[in-house]
Amino acid sequence: MLIIQDLKKKYAKSPRPALDGINLTVEKGEFIAVLGLSGAGKSTLIRCINQLVLPTSGEILWHDQPVLGKRGKALRAYRRQVGMIFQNFNLIDRLSVLQNVLAGRFGTTPMWRVLLQQYTREDLQIAEEALLRVGMVEFKRVRADQLSGGQRQRVAIARALAQKPELILGDEPISNLDPVTAVDVMELLKSINEKEGITMILNLHSVEIAVQYANRIIGIANGQVVYDGSPEGLSETVLAQIYKPDRKVDPAVTTKAIKLLSRI
């Protein structure tokens, strides 16, 4: 469903490319965890997929159609098929839970339709179904800023679901959550992946969580894919390739981290 070909991204003020020739093929129904050191390029990759960041070169194909260069209506149509969840949830605090989820129905069209309650009965039904799916329907009238982190991420997932996406991208979706809530959110995402067949690509910082939930791991180092395979294949050598020492990290710290990681 998604093919990434020789994708490169060089930010104007950055000396090194953030992405340096990424090639990936993603099939429907996969649950992919992207691992890598801070600065490896994970966020840039996720953001290039939904065009929040424009790559410098390469190609992205969605159902065999080129994504790069899409503008306006065509870009909105593509983005509706690709839901996104973020580390900081990206909810609008002053709006209710339901209004936040309804925002997902409009993709990138103006917020005034939500604010003026210009949505259809069908939009409302889909939004409520999404809230029911994530266990938050009884909070629909509550303002988003009244919720806990875990509840906010559930609402963000419902907002993504209300788009009726084929793919959900997650940029460190559990980084701001305590370990129990993080597992709770991962269980929800896994269940959505298995029951609704929605493909997941999530950047994760926890190798342990990635191994537990993903059926494919993509390891990135210095903007390149250094591992693409099963969780079982994450040997100490592979972990060293992903989290290898580089200029920014003290080699002793990295070695210690790899030893800790390889115990899982």
Ligand SMILES: Nc1ncnc2c1ncn2[C@@H]1O[C@H](COP(=O)(O)OP(=O)(O)OP(=O)(O)O)[C@@H](O)[C@H]1O
């Ligand atoms: N807007 C930007 N402008 C300039 N350089 C950037 C920008 N965003 C990211 N970078 C650089 O691109 C590289 C990759 O960053 P990216 O955020 O994709 O990494 P990451 O693996 O997601 O890291 P983290 O886990 O810390 O979020 C880093 O060197 C970073 O400094």
